[in-house]
Amino acid sequence: MQQAHWQAFITQFAALSWRQRLDSIALLNGTQRKQAASALIERTAQSRLCCPACRSRHIHRHGHANDLQRYRCVPCGKTFNALTGTPLAHLRHKSLWLDYADCLLNSNSVRKAAQQLGIHRNTSFRWRHRFLTLARTDRPRCLHGITEADEMYLLESEKGARHLQRPARRRGGHARQRGISSEQVCILVARDRTGQTIACVTGKVQLTKKQLLHCLLPVIDRDILLVTDGHAAYAAFARETGISHQAVNLRAGIRVRGAAHVQNVNAYHSRLRGWLSIFHGVATRFLPNYLGWRWILDARRILSAETLLKATLGDFPHMTVT
Known part of the structure; x- marks a missing residue:
């Protein structure tokens, strides 16, 4: 190879991914990484x-x-x-x-x-x-201590569907109705102060006590302090299950009451929205996959391609609680 070609060749090394660099090393060593x-x-x-x-x-x-x-x-x-x-x-x-x-x-x-x-x-x-x-099924088994819960809403998307169940709209558009309606999908996020997070899709209506009993009750300790906003469903859920509950009145501008606040879970909402925007619209039927994917990245549960491949085969890394 001529020197000019060699210089042009090595200038491309900086653009190689970590995996491609390992492949290059294996090729130079005479080993095969394709297997x-x-x-x-x-x-x-x-x-x-x-x-x-x-x-x-x-x-x-x-x-x-x-x-x-x-x-x-x-x-x-x-x-x-x-x-x-x-x-x-x-x-x-x-x-x-x-x-x-x-x-x-x-x-x-x-x-x-x-x-x-x-x-x-x-x-x-x-x-x-x-x-x-x-x-996506590798989630925390239980939330402990002070646990914040709040819901977020995304516009329903039938991206990729052959037959729409509603009139078509431009991607990234707005709901036809004001406020929370059947055009939006509710995502419940619960997060304790150690960073353990549960996120689930509850449906296309406002959050209810029945949905909280189904999604939240199996994954929380009974001695937690549940901190939420003023949504009535959380208070009804806490009364029925007998858990401690404290609400902050966000509409009145009361965001913090001692150690009680929902800023941790709201920050997770913000990171989740920003991350979903990368994909320019996520089909509602695939939302559980993306919520699990986001948990993997946010909690740094899986840091290497080998660990992710093993998790795909059912061999999950050990869950640790800090």
Whole structure:
């Protein structure tokens, strides 16, 4: 290679992603990193390997296919591999999965990830929601101490639907009715002072006590102090469950009453809205996936592509409470 070409070549190194730099090092060392995803999948599956049909662990090796070891169940005769029964089953291009996991951790859009990996945008979209199928379920089991709860509303979106259930509107438009209406989707967010966060979609109507009993009751300690705004549903929920409750009157300008405030959860709302704006509209039916994705990033639960791939296969990192 001529010196001028070499200089032009090395100037592009700064634009390489972390994953691409590792690939470059592996190439120079004569090793193959394209099999890294397959090797990680095999290692992750070993501890719980069993027949997905009958759950028997009496299995034996049954050849290779698509860079993965296949197995045959002795009692029922079914064959399977480490991906059978997981969200990533039947997907191709395993060599790109770690790179795509990096794209998720960087909050890349569907098209940006597709362009970076050289795949079709539909493939990028399919992979996004397959990767988030199990990862989004890795949530705090319980909220402790002072817990703030507040709801936020997003305009309902039928993005990607073939047949709309309402008149079409320009993306990023406004509701036809003023205030809270059936055109908006309610997201309940509860967050304790350690940063543990629960976010769930409650529906297209104003928040009710019944929805709080369904979404909030299973994930809180009974000895918490629930801090909310003046919404009547929270007071009714607290009376029925017997938990301590304190409300701040935001409309009257009372935002803090001693240690009681909802600024922590409102800050999370702000970060969530800003992050969702990256994607230029999120379909309502996929909102739970995005809420789980945001929790992964905000809590820094998953920091590497390898950990995200393992979480997609059901091997979650240990949940720690600070």
